[in-house]
Amino acid sequence: MNCLEFKRLALSDPSSSEVSFVEHSDTCPDCLKYVGEVRQLDADLAESLNVEVPTDLKARLKLATEMQEESEQRSSISRYAIAASVAIALFVGGFMVSNQFGPQPGEIGKDYQKLLAAVVEHVNEQPMTPVWGNARAERTVNTLMASYDPSLSFNEIENLQFGRICPMGKYRGLHATLESANGQTTFAYIKGEPVGEMLDHSYEGYVARVKPVRGGNLVIVSRTQQSVDQAEVELQKAMVWDI
Amino acid sequence: MTNQSNETGEDQVNYDDMNKNRKYALLIEAHSQDLYKYALWLCKDKAMAEDVMQEAFLRAWKSLDSLREAKAAKGWLFTIFRREHARQFERKQFQYKDVESMDSIADAQMGYDDRPEAFALRNALVRLPQEYREPLEMQVLGGFSCDEIASVLDISASAVMTRLFRARKKMRQILGHESTPELGLVQDTRG
Numbered sequence: 001m002n003c004l005e006f007k008r009l010a011l012s013d014p015s016s017s018e019v020s021f022v023e024h025s026d027t028c029p030d031c032l033k034y035v036g037e038v039r040q041l042d043a044d045l046a047e048s049l050n051v052e053v054p055t056d057l058k059a060r061l062k063l064a065t066e067m068q069e070e071s072e073q074r075s076s077i078s079r080y081a082i083a084a085s086v087a088i089a090l091f092v093g094g095f096m097v098s099n100q101f102g103p104q105p106g107e108i109g110k111d112y113q114k115l116l117a118a119v120v121e122h123v124n125e126q127p128m129t130p131v132w133g134n135a136r137a138e139r140t141v142n143t144l145m146a147s148y149d150p151s152l153s154f155n156e157i158e159n160l161q162f163g164r165i166c167p168m169g170k171y172r173g174l175h176a177t178l179e180s181a182n183g184q185t186t187f188a189y190i191k192g193e194p195v196g197e198m199l200d201h202s203y204e205g206y207v208a209r210v211k212p213v214r215g216g217n218l219v220i221v222s223r224t225q226q227s228v229d230q231a232e233v234e235l236q237k238a239m240v241w242d243i
Numbered sequence: 244m245t246n247q248s249n250e251t252g253e254d255q256v257n258y259d260d261m262n263k264n265r266k267y268a269l270l271i272e273a274h275s276q277d278l279y280k281y282a283l284w285l286c287k288d289k290a291m292a293e294d295v296m297q298e299a300f301l302r303a304w305k306s307l308d309s310l311r312e313a314k315a316a317k318g319w320l321f322t323i324f325r326r327e328h329a330r331q332f333e334r335k336q337f338q339y340k341d342v343e344s345m346d347s348i349a350d351a352q353m354g355y356d357d358r359p360e361a362f363a364l365r366n367a368l369v370r371l372p373q374e375y376r377e378p379l380e381m382q383v384l385g386g387f388s389c390d391e392i393a394s395v396l397d398i399s400a401s402a403v404m405t406r407l408f409r410a411r412k413k414m415r416q417i418l419g420h421e422s423t424p425e426l427g428l429v430q431d432t433r434g
């Protein structure tokens with residue numbers, strides 16, 4: 001192999017283990033330097049394309065398939081409820097913190113209205129969510145929680161109906177619903193800087209509440225003040241942090 | 244070449260003896276991370292990258308029985324992903340018309356290294372003609388060998404070698420590592 005052939009192969013396959021390639025690089029300092037540069041370029045390029053993979057990605061992929069399977073198995077009897085009267089969105093937050101997307105932890109407090117808007121708009125966009133059995137809903141929400149924040153566990157809520165990771169505006173989180181007297185209920189937890197105090201806000205016919213909790217914020221959106229209060233009490237009991 | 248491939252002992256696993264759920268879990272465990280990096284780079288949008296990935300994994304799940312060997316899993320999965328990406332990207336193109344325009348702020352939002360050197364590398368990659376860029380992306384991001392790339396792209400291994408040669412040659416020129424073509428082999432007129 002001559003230098004020209006060597007350089008050609010170095011550009012095609014810089015890690016080639018072809019004998020003549022390896023031998024040439026052992027005897028030709030110029031070519032050794034050349035292939036070293038090419039390998040460095042590859043390494044630099046790989047590094048420039050490297051990103052942090054969302055911590056819950058694997059769990060989400062598994063769940064998406066599981067949900068698809070189950071919905072196909074019982075598509076004929078699948079029940080859908082319209083989340084018209086009450087909607088709460090549960091955000092497993094910090095996805096955006098962990099992958100450097102969206103507000104940094106310190107900005108979340110300032111950003112709470114955007115957060116509420118994102119949740120309400122998501123609920124408006126997706127007024128129908130499946131109604132699952134409680135066992136499945138519990139399992140799903142717990143799996144998602146564990147993959148996201150191992151210090152947070154979610155105790156039994158007997159009216160939990162549904163949970164899924166959804167993009168909501170610029171955030172991403174678990175969209176979960178609770179059954180209540182007047183329909184479905186959804187709620188949101190965002191890991192990051194808690195807002196200073198609890199805030200209620202009305203938005204497009206909803207009552208929306210941001211509540212600072214340990215490690216983040218809880219977002220509750222519903223049609224009535226009473227439903228917000230009730231959900232808040234239930235969630236207060238259900239969400240438990242280890243530390 | 245790159246150390247992106249991290250199958251460890253995965254390749255030795257016998258898929259035939261395995262139930263579908265286990266096989267699927269292994270597929271996700273072994274390849275979802277590399278695929279995510281590849282997906283984000285192709286889609287230039289986090290939500291879309293995950294969308295396409297989720298669809299691809301659903302399709303993978305449905306045809307999992309056709310996957311017999313663990314060592315073929317990665318190529319198989321990337322092939323499914325590429326097909327799904329082509330399908331969805333076509334459909335959503337009007338919404339994502341700006342993704343080709345690169346800027347370092349958008350890159351940083353996606354989680355990429357925001358140093359100028361890193362941006363210059365990504366920018367050089369984007370400037371490659373697609374047929375050269377694709378195999379290089381697969382090699383650098385997916386850790387694929389020339390033969391694996393050949394089978395995913397459905398071209399000959401020697402065509403892959405030629406494209407990789409031209410891709411790196413052009414990268415080096417764009418980055419100023421090589422001033423003019425000195426090997427007499429870069430005759431692409433595609434700019």
Ligand SMILES: [Zn+2]
Nearest residue numbers: 003006028031
């Ligand atoms: Zn030489």
